């Protein structure tokens with residue numbers, strides 16, 4: 001271990017600054033979305049079976065709601081531009097802009113060069129949770145998704161119902177694509193309902209039993225035409241383990257809602273990012 005310098009205490013005492021102050025971030029019109037949601041009617045639903053994933057489509061201007069049914073269950077969400085799979089959810093930049101966990105009013109941002117909101121969170125029945133005494137909170141963008149490679153690395157196992165594999169199979173089936181091609185489109189997720197944080201002493205990623213109960217939901221406004229895939233994580237409520245069939249798992253419900261016609265006539269999907277793409281040449 002390196003000997004600390006004489007001014008170590010002074011260096012550590014420097015106050016942090018926020019990397020991306022978000023006071024210049026374009027904000028969604030939540031009042032407009034609330035008005036649009038008022039008379040919206042349900043147009044479709046998808047039930048995601050335990051330890052499986054399922055796809056759904058949400059057109060720009062529709063709402064989609066993910067609900068816990070039957071018992072506490074965590075979901076791993078992927079989103080793509082339905083017309084261009086190369087534009088997909090970017091959890092790292094969403095984290096940099098909004099923080100480690102997301103809730104009402106915050107947005108899920110897309111990958112470069114698009115970098116625009118794909119979906120806005122309009123309702124979160126777990127918004128009361130806040131940040132607990134362990135530094136844990138709900139709906140994280142810090143985890144990646146449980147996957148069979150890490151399971152094999154750490155445990156030498158061949159397990160096929162990790163969220164990564166569930167999402168891969170669901171996308172392959174939805175688009176009639178070979179598994180290997182679909183796998184390349186699967187990306188880091190929004191961990192819906194998952195309660196996570198980093199330990200203060202070792203900085204390790206932790207999970208704990210989700211506070212979600214049947215009836216709790218997270219609802220989004222689709223900012224662009226979306227293809228979504230949701231996996232009901234084999235970790236169940238993620239109180240103990242994942243990457244096995246040991247945890248008790250439950251289904252998740254995805255419902256789609258269509259606003260009344262006309263309510264959003266002055267609203268438009270966000271434009272792609274304004275950077276000119278020249279990279280200085």
Ligand SMILES: [Zn+2]
Nearest residue numbers: 146163233234
């Ligand atoms: Zn998982």
